[in-house]
Amino acid sequence: MYALRRPPATPATTRGRAIGYSAAARRALPFFLNTFRASSTSETEETTNVLRMVMFGKPGAGKGTLSARLVKKYEILSLSTGDLLRQHIQERTEVGREAEEIVAQGKLLPDDVMLKIVASKLDHLRNKHWILDGFPRTVGQGELLDAHLKKQGTPLSLVVNLDVPDDVILGRISDRWVHPPSGRVYNLSYNPPKVDGFDDETGEPLIKRPDDNPEIFARRLNQFYASTSPLLEYYSKAAQKPTRLPRLTPHQHPHQLAFPFAHTMLLKTLSGKTSDEIWVQLDALVRSAFPGLKERSPSLETRRRHSLSDAVVAQAGNLAQAPPLQGDS
Numbered sequence: 254m255y256a257l258r259r260p261p262a263t264p265a266t267t268r269g270r271a272i273g274y275s276a277a278a279r280r281a282l283p284f285f286l287n288t289f290r291a292s293s294t295s296e297t298e299e300t301t302n303v304l305r306m307v308m309f310g311k312p313g314a315g316k317g318t319l320s321a322r323l324v325k326k327y328e329i330l331s332l333s334t335g336d337l338l339r340q341h342i343q344e345r346t347e348v349g350r351e352a353e354e355i356v357a358q359g360k361l362l363p364d365d366v367m368l369k370i371v372a373s374k375l376d377h378l379r380n381k382h383w384i385l386d387g388f389p390r391t392v393g394q395g396e397l398l399d400a401h402l403k404k405q406g407t408p409l410s411l412v413v414n415l416d417v418p419d420d421v422i423l424g425r426i427s428d429r430w431v432h433p434p435s436g437r438v439y440n441l442s443y444n445p446p447k448v449d450g451f452d453d454e455t456g457e458p459l460i461k462r463p464d465d466n467p468e469i470f471a472r473r474l475n476q477f478y479a480s481t482s483p484l485l486e487y488y489s490k491a492a493q494k495p496t497r498l499p500r501l502t503p504h505q506h507p508h509q510l511a512f513p514f515a516h517t518m519l520l521k522t523l524s525g526k527t528s529d530e531i532w533v534q535l536d537a538l539v540r541s542a543f544p545g546l547k548e549r550s551p552s553l554e555t556r557r558r559h560s561l562s563d564a565v566v567a568q569a570g571n572l573a574q575a576p577p578l579q580g581d582s
């Protein structure tokens with residue numbers, strides 16, 4: 254199942270989506286200029302210390318690469334909707350059959366379909382730190398996600414906007430090769446596989462994503478400007494006003510509902526031409542905003558269970574009621 258992000262067997266490796274983090278700290282922290290934080294708070298541990306993050310940016314901006322670095326370093330789970338859809342397509346599920354043509358053409362799937370497949374994963378992750386990569390992609394999806402999370406009392410705590418120039422991205426795409434089962438990404442110019450055409454960790458063949466050709470990619474970039482970029486405005490408004498979350502107790506009458514906890518969401522823009530440059534800023538950001546985040550222990554068991562979907566499987570195993578991952582439609 255290749256929506257799962259598995260870390261490479263050797264932590265020292267510097268390749269793929271779970272790439273190493275060798276960059277020097279070249280930049281100061283300009284992202285603080287782009288910060289919006291509502292002033293108040295008497296936040297609870299529930300709302301403040303848990304990383305519930307959207308990794309936002311153009312296609313090819315490095316969302317997958319940077320999410321994988323966070324997942325490799327910290328006890329965070331990630332979910333890429335692009336990987337999830339490619340998995341559905343490969344497995345010929347109902348969603349996969351609907352998605353195939355749309356993904357191939359660089360268009361977007363309907364908001365309600367996307368929310369359904371994402372929500373079914375998120376529902377298992379209330380007290381975990383997580384990252385969404387590639388979702389939401391429209392204001393409609395953003396609203397649906399917010400409503401869903403608010404209902405659970407687990408609103409977003411961080412949105413990171415990756416700001417990478419278009420010409421840099423276009424240069425990356427033509428050289429991009431991927432290993433679908435792990436989501437590892439290689440670039441022939443600056444991050445080539447050890448053996449041409451094969452994944453470093455498994456030796457399996459790499460593929461070129463069919464939607465990474467110049468024509469379709471241009472459409473995906475246009476799609477980003479038309480449908481996805483308005484989300485930034487949506488999140489910058491949300492980041493400026495604290496949300497009150499209901500505190501529910503089992504025997505409470507609806508009129509007695511209390512809304513005592515103010516929750517704020519951070520929105521940060523991180524700029525750079527390479528993922529290494531941005532990584533330095535991103536790592537500093539999550540460390541300072543979420544001091545409770547634990548670094549991942551190198552134990553095999555922990556590494557095995559780092560991905561969001563793995564955690565779902567593990568939890569389902571514990572409860573002896575495995576949700577049908579394949580049919581998350």
Ligand code: AMP
Pocket residue numbers: 312313334335336338355356357359360361362363367386387388389390391394464473
């Ligand atoms: P990605 O790997 O994130 O670039 O996603 C690959 C393709 O999957 C996109 O070009 C869309 O066709 C589809 N897709 C991924 N995420 C979404 C989403 N949130 N909403 C609609 N379509 C999506």
